[in-house]
Amino acid sequence: MPAKQITTAFGHSIAPEGPHTITFHVPGWDVIRGFRNGDPKVLSRLRSIYPRFGPFFEARDFVMALHKKLGLSPTQGLLPFIDPECFTMAQDFAFSKYRKEEHRLAKEELEFRVVDVGKVRVYVVVFPQAKAKGVMGIWQNQGYGVSTRLSEELLKGEGEMKVLEWEGRGDQDVGLGKVPAPTYLEEGEAHGELRRRIVGLLRRAAPGEVKVAEGDVFLAPTGMAAITKLYKAVGKVRPAPVVVLGSVFHNSWHLFKEGPGGLKHFGDVNEGMVGKLEEYLEVEKAEGRQVSFVFLEFPSNPILESVDLKRLRGLADKYGFPIVVDDTIGSFCNVDVLPVADIIVSSLTKSFSGYANVMCGSIILNPSSAHYPLVQPTFTSTLHNIFYSRDATQLLHNSSDYLTRSSILNRNALALATFFHAHSRPFRPTSPITKVLYPPFTSTLSNYTALMRPATEDFTPGYGCLLSIDFATEKASRAFYEAVNFHKGPHLGAHETLVLHFNETVWGDDKEQADYQASIGALKEQLRFAVGLEEVGVLIDTVKAALQAAEAEE
Structure with missing residues (x-):
C-alpha cells in the first residue's frame, strides 16, 4: 500500500478539526522543543492544542471575556476554574521551592477573584503575565481547568457575568469555607450512562466476581484531575509519601514529587524491584512510618514495561498500603487489574474516547479492598462534579x-x-x-x-x-x-x-x-x-x- 501522506497544516489538529479537538501537528525535531520552552514563534502558529497545556486557545474567548469583566491590565493573566481548591493549589505551586527563581511569585503577586456566570460560579486565579510559568502548572499538572465546551457555554452568558465583592491574595487563607461557596456543575444523564458503561466493561470477561457499582466510579474533567482528586482524597486519610514504580507520565511525577508527602521512586522494573521495595517498607515500618499508596502505570508510559502486580499485591497485604493502578495504556478491554488494585485511575481521553475531541478521567474504588471502608467516605464527601454534561455526552457517544x-x-x-x-x-x-x-x-x-x-x-x-x-x-x-x-x-x-x-x-x-x-x-x-x-x-x-x-x- 502507498505510504501515508499528511496534509494537516502546522499547528492544526488531526481531521476533522473543530473547536474541541485536542491534538496539534508540529512537524520538525526542534519545533516541539520550541513548544516546550514557550517559543512565541511556535505558539503563535498553533490553531489547536491539548487543552490541559493551556486555556488560551479554544477557551481563549471566555478567558478574554473574564479578563475584560475583571478590568485586568494587559500585564495580567488569569486561569478559570470551577473548583475553589484551585486557590490553595495556586499558592502551593506558585510559591514552591520547585519553581525557578525567575518564575516564582511573590505572595502579593497572586490574586483571586470570583465571578458568577449564570448558575455557575467561576474561581479565577490572577497573576503577572510575565510569571505565567510559575502558575500554569496548576492547569497542567492538576487538570482542573474548565473544558472547551464549558468555556463555550459560559461565554454565552458574558452579558450576565457578575463579579462578587470577595477578593483574595496569595498571602491569605483561601481554603474551603473562606471563599464564596461553590456551585460545581450539574450532572446529566450521560454521567450515569458512562458509569454504567465502565462498570459493564469491568465485569466483562472477568473471571472473578466484580463488586464495583456505579457509585464506586467517579468522573473528572481530565485524567490528571482524576489523579489529583485521588491523591488529595487518599492523602486525607493516609498522609505519607507516595511510592511510584516504573516510568510514569511526567505530570503525575511532578504532582507527587511536589506534594506534601513527597515521592519515593523505584524506576527499574525488573525482578529485583519488588525486593528493593520490600526492604524500603521494612525500614519504614521499623521507624513507625507508612506510605500513602503505591502508584504505577500498567504498562508504563513510554517504556511499556509491566510491574509484577500479583507479587506486589502480596506486599500490599503484608504492609497494609493501597495499590493505585493507572491502566490507561493497557485499557479496560485488554487488562483486568481489579483483582490486584485497590483503586484504578484512567484517562478516558485516550482510547476509551478514541476521537481526540473530549477529555475525561475516571477513578474506580474496589469494594473488595481492605481500604475501601476508609477511603470511600472521603471520596463521596469530597469529590464534587466538575465534569461538564456536554463533555459527558460526547464521551458517551465516542465510547460506543x-x-x-x-x-x-x-x-x-x-x-x-x-x-x-x-x-x-x-x-x-x-x-x-x-x-x-x-x-x-x-x-x-x-x-x-x-x-x-x-x-x-x-x-x-x-x-x-x-x-x-x-x-x-x-x-x-x-x-x-x-x-x-x-x-x-x-x-x-x-x-x-x-x-x-x-x-x-x-x-x-x-x-x-x-x-x-x-x-x-x-x-x-x-x-x-x-x-x-x-x-x-x-x-x-x-x-x-x-x-x-x-x-x-x-
Missing part, C-alpha cells in the same frame, strides 16, 4: 465503539511493533533500531499476560495502542522522525497515528531529570508511537520509507 476500535488499535500496534522488532538488532546488526518497547517484546511480558482478560467471541484482548522504539543515535532518531509521514505531537488513542520524541519533549530542559529518566530506559533517542486506525499496510509502508532515512545516518 470502544471495543471495535480497540481491536484495530491492538492489531495495528502489534503489527508495527513486530515489523520494527524484525528490523532491529540483533536480527540486523547494522540496524539503527536497538530496541522495541511493547509488551510482547519486553522482559516483563509475563506480568502483563497474567492480567490480560480472556478472549470472547466479540473481542480478543491485546497490548494497546502505544509503543516506543529506541534508536542507536540521536541522528538516526531525528532522521526517522523528520521523514515519517505521521502526525507529530502528543496524545494517544486517537483515530490517526501520532509520533513524538516524547522524552526529549517532557524532560529535555532538565538535564538532571533527563539523565535519571534515561537511566531507567526513557532515552532521548527514543520515539513514542500512538498507533491509530489506519490499514496495516499503510502503517508498514510509511515506516519503511522513514527507516531508510534513519539507516542512511548509521
Whole structure:
C-alpha cells in the first residue's frame, strides 16, 4: 500500500478539526522543543492544542471575556476554574521551592477573584503575565481547568457575568469555607450512562466476581484531575509519601514529587524491584512510618514495561498500603487489574474516547479492598462534579465503539511493533533500531499476560495502542522522525497515528531529570508511537520509507 501522506497544516489538529479537538501537528525535531520552552514563534502558529497545556486557545474567548469583566491590565493573566481548591493549589505551586527563581511569585503577586456566570460560579486565579510559568502548572499538572465546551457555554452568558465583592491574595487563607461557596456543575444523564458503561466493561470477561457499582466510579474533567482528586482524597486519610514504580507520565511525577508527602521512586522494573521495595517498607515500618499508596502505570508510559502486580499485591497485604493502578495504556478491554488494585485511575481521553475531541478521567474504588471502608467516605464527601454534561455526552457517544476500535488499535500496534522488532538488532546488526518497547517484546511480558482478560467471541484482548522504539543515535532518531509521514505531537488513542520524541519533549530542559529518566530506559533517542486506525499496510509502508532515512545516518 502507498505510504501515508499528511496534509494537516502546522499547528492544526488531526481531521476533522473543530473547536474541541485536542491534538496539534508540529512537524520538525526542534519545533516541539520550541513548544516546550514557550517559543512565541511556535505558539503563535498553533490553531489547536491539548487543552490541559493551556486555556488560551479554544477557551481563549471566555478567558478574554473574564479578563475584560475583571478590568485586568494587559500585564495580567488569569486561569478559570470551577473548583475553589484551585486557590490553595495556586499558592502551593506558585510559591514552591520547585519553581525557578525567575518564575516564582511573590505572595502579593497572586490574586483571586470570583465571578458568577449564570448558575455557575467561576474561581479565577490572577497573576503577572510575565510569571505565567510559575502558575500554569496548576492547569497542567492538576487538570482542573474548565473544558472547551464549558468555556463555550459560559461565554454565552458574558452579558450576565457578575463579579462578587470577595477578593483574595496569595498571602491569605483561601481554603474551603473562606471563599464564596461553590456551585460545581450539574450532572446529566450521560454521567450515569458512562458509569454504567465502565462498570459493564469491568465485569466483562472477568473471571472473578466484580463488586464495583456505579457509585464506586467517579468522573473528572481530565485524567490528571482524576489523579489529583485521588491523591488529595487518599492523602486525607493516609498522609505519607507516595511510592511510584516504573516510568510514569511526567505530570503525575511532578504532582507527587511536589506534594506534601513527597515521592519515593523505584524506576527499574525488573525482578529485583519488588525486593528493593520490600526492604524500603521494612525500614519504614521499623521507624513507625507508612506510605500513602503505591502508584504505577500498567504498562508504563513510554517504556511499556509491566510491574509484577500479583507479587506486589502480596506486599500490599503484608504492609497494609493501597495499590493505585493507572491502566490507561493497557485499557479496560485488554487488562483486568481489579483483582490486584485497590483503586484504578484512567484517562478516558485516550482510547476509551478514541476521537481526540473530549477529555475525561475516571477513578474506580474496589469494594473488595481492605481500604475501601476508609477511603470511600472521603471520596463521596469530597469529590464534587466538575465534569461538564456536554463533555459527558460526547464521551458517551465516542465510547460506543470502544471495543471495535480497540481491536484495530491492538492489531495495528502489534503489527508495527513486530515489523520494527524484525528490523532491529540483533536480527540486523547494522540496524539503527536497538530496541522495541511493547509488551510482547519486553522482559516483563509475563506480568502483563497474567492480567490480560480472556478472549470472547466479540473481542480478543491485546497490548494497546502505544509503543516506543529506541534508536542507536540521536541522528538516526531525528532522521526517522523528520521523514515519517505521521502526525507529530502528543496524545494517544486517537483515530490517526501520532509520533513524538516524547522524552526529549517532557524532560529535555532538565538535564538532571533527563539523565535519571534515561537511566531507567526513557532515552532521548527514543520515539513514542500512538498507533491509530489506519490499514496495516499503510502503517508498514510509511515506516519503511522513514527507516531508510534513519539507516542512511548509521
